[in-house]
Amino acid sequence: MGRSYTLLFILVTILVLVAAATAQGNRGSSRGGGGRRPRVGYYGNRCRNVESIVASVVRAHVRSNPANAPGILRMHFHDCFVRGCDGSVLLAGNTSERTAVPNRSLRGFEAIEEAKARLEVACPRTVSCADILTLAAREAVVLTGGQGWRVPLGRLDGRISQASDVILPGPFDPVDKQKRDFAAKTLNTIDLVTLVGGHTIGTAGCGLVRGRFFNFNGTGQPDPSINPRFVPLVQNRCPLTGDASARVDLDDGSVGRFDTSFLRNVRSSRVVLQSDLVLWRDPETRAIIERLLGLRRPSLRFGTEFGKSMVKMSLIDVKTGSDGEIRRVCSRIN
Known part of the structure; x- marks a missing residue:
């Protein structure tokens, strides 16, 4: 009987100490995080x-x-x-x-x-x-x-x-490098394509894109993978001897509107960044673009997926x- 009482006393003491330590840890996390991950409604x-x-x-x-x-x-x-x-x-x-x-x-x-x-x-x-x-x-x-x-x-x-x-990640990166860079940050290929879809708003500097539209890889010609109807539009906005700091829209025709227009432009080869254009050539990223555009099943909703990827990032x-x-x-x- 005495031994059982002693064991019970030790067990209760341990439980009390664990509870106290847990409470102290929770109080610490409410002030400065305490190792907890962020959560909705934290404040x-x-x-x-x-x-x-x-x-x-x-x-x-x-x-x-x-x-x-x-x-x-x-x-x-x-x-x-x-x-x-x-x-x-x-x-x-x-x-x-x-x-x-x-x-x-x-x-x-x-x-x-x-x-x-x-x-x-x-x-x-x-x-x-x-x-x-x-x-x-x-x-x-x-x-x-x-x-x-x-x-x-x-x-x-x-x-x-x-x-x-x-x-x-850079504006001239091939798809494989983009995948590696995102994977290193715990982001998968769906996250990559969806987050790049954020280029539906914003601009790029002419100095960054001009080479592809005038002298791709030293050929003296535009990148042949660009939609030929799109080339003169960018050349007019970013003339060869113009201001390198001038800006050109990342999403032609839908600037300032957060929608799937940019992804449709990737499909049509009407984008200014090389890293964006190559997403259509890779089978995996191309399939994701098609799903986000509702062209392949199962489809993905761009707005919903973008929010998920932003939370992960x-x-x-x-x-x-x-x-x-x-x-x-x-x-x-x-």
């Missing part, structure tokens, strides 16, 4: 209006300059593919990610900073810049006619931002617990 009563505040600010900035919509969406992609979705692209500095060549044309930083300033008034030291950028990317899609999705929140901001870390290497912080200002660490 709860601590910041009820976080989504509406971000939406209001982004709406105003897109209204004043429509280029901010694709700019914010692209910024989110560039953030998540370098050191994970931690807002590191927002940090300023002489050697920060912002200074890397692919990031010099990013826009929309002012919208993120304004949203952060408003949230610091409404919910001081609560909402991370990484979460603000993720919410802003969804709002950019919705404001241009796309379908919304539920955004998991609870990321922390990273403390490191180095231009040398900025290695992104937004969870790449997120910072939680002691890995990060909640910045007071998005452009600098605390």
Whole structure:
């Protein structure tokens, strides 16, 4: 009887200690992540209006300059593919990610900073810049006619931002390299094609695309895989001796509208980036485009798939617990 009582006492003691440790861990995660992955409704009563505040600010900035919509969406992609979705692209500095060549044309930083300033008034030291950028990317899609999705929140901001870390999928990459780059970030080929479909809004610099339309691989001729009716349109917008910083639409005929027009243009070889055009030549990516366009069964709904892929991308290497912080200002660490 005495031995049984002793064993029971030890068992109860262990259970109490485990429960206490669990409770302490939960309290820690509510303050700084505690190793938990982001989730929908993370802020709860601590910041009820976080989504509406971000939406209001982004709406105003897109209204004043429509280029901010694709700019914010692209910024989110560039953030998540370098050191994970931690807002590191927002940090300023002489050697920060912002200074890397692919990031010099990013826009929309002012919208993120304004949203952060408003949230610091409404919910001081609560909402991370990484979460603000993720919410802003969804709002950019919705404001241009796309379908919304539920955004998991609870990321922390990273403390490191180095231009040398900025290695992104490039505009001349073949399909196999694109697949490898996305797979390295836990994204599959459906995610690749769907996220590239985000090129339905936005522009590219003439200096980036001009070679394909005037002197492909040193031939003195346009890329023969481009639709010949499309060639003179881009040549007129990006003349050989024109301004290299001038912009040309990524989605001819449907600029500023989040729809499947871009994917139809890929099918018709009417796109300006080589990395986009080659998606139609690869059997796997071509089949996915056909499914997104309803030309092959089982079909995929572009809006729904885009939201799913954005959620997957937004969870790449997120910072939680002691890995990060909640910045007071998005452009600098605390």
